[in-house]
Amino acid sequence: MTVLLLEDEYPAAERLQRLLLQAAPDAQVLAVLDTVAGALAWLAVHPAPDLILSDIQLADGLSLEIWEQAVVPSPVIFTTAFDAYAIRAFQAHSVAYLLKPVKLAELQAALAKRRQWSELRVRSEELRVDSDSPMLNSSLLTLNSIERMLDALRPYKTRFLVRQGEQLLPLPVADAAWFLSRNETVTLVATDGRRFVLDYTLEQLEGLLDPARFFRLNRQIIAQLLAVRRLHPHFGGKLLVELHPAPTEEILVSREKAPALKAWLEG
Missing domain, CATH: 2.40.50.1020 (LytTr DNA-binding domain)
Structure with a gap:
């Protein structure tokens, strides 16, 4: 699993990487970036990672601006000391919204949601490709069910x-x-x-x-x-x-x- 980490505080980034390796030993952190501009530049020239771990407040603004300025298909786990941005976080591919300090159990649960989200997204895309087949009605019914399940995986306020x-x-x-x-x-x-x-x-x-x-x-x-x-x-x-x-x-x-x-x- 490839991961892009967006965090402007070095100690927090170090701690989150340690937690990530405990929760998912196969995780590979591709980059640690501390600005919105840096993240947009990185995403413009690299394939989308399997997951983005992002603080809300970066050195030059809110990370939510990334999803408002670019199409980023990667699922996101937001980490923040504030809950005031939950509504805007829902507009990105957010599968979890974790308040700092992030706990290992919370991160593990969020990663489990990410796996379900990704598996359902793959199945959804497969069904879209197959939608011209003779089994069109059956495929669309299954596609609608999967998209409802994807919606159900979105985080609710705690x-x-x-x-x-x-x-x-x-x-x-x-x-x-x-x-x-x-x-x-x-x-x-x-x-x-x-x-x-x-x-x-x-x-x-x-x-x-x-x-x-x-x-x-x-x-x-x-x-x-x-x-x-x-x-x-x-x-x-x-x-x-x-x-x-x-x-x-x-x-x-x-x-x-x-x-x-x-x-x-x-x-």
Whole structure:
């Protein structure tokens, strides 16, 4: 496995290389680069590596600019001390978004995702080539299934950096009961009732949260599975959702969305 390492801090680069060799003894680091410009120049004249390990903040800017300026087919594992760039990281071929200091177990799990991602990409390309065959419909069905699996391998958010007074605190996603949008402001309500304003829209959160654990009930609210206590039938086929902690107003799910909510709750 060939690897391009993007990191502007020498000690961090050394540590990450040691972890990488522990997690994947066959890994070959082709280059260690510390700038966006250097990475773009390197990628312009070298074949795409099997994997890119990249810090977000490099010496001359954000590494995310690389994927905004060039087509880079390699899967990426981002490593960073901040989680504020997760949304933009999703636009690259990101298979993991690891917060520093990176732990060996986290890197091993990310590399396992990378292997699955690469295998599915190869199979997807094979099916695209075969799409003119007499088995076209069957191939397209399989291709769609593989592309859904590729989407499923994309990383979901594991914590938020929230403001409490003058401090910034990491809050695990598991501690988020629901997210409410009001007057263009999104509030995270924790399972213990604490409230935090986030710099996200509900649309952005839908792409960052695991759909097996979070469901968008209506235009204003996304709830975690464990926060849903009861459903009550309501007029016109709607459902009244009882959440904990309890919101200050009724949470209604439309008649059209009610079957999807029930299916989600059943698992």
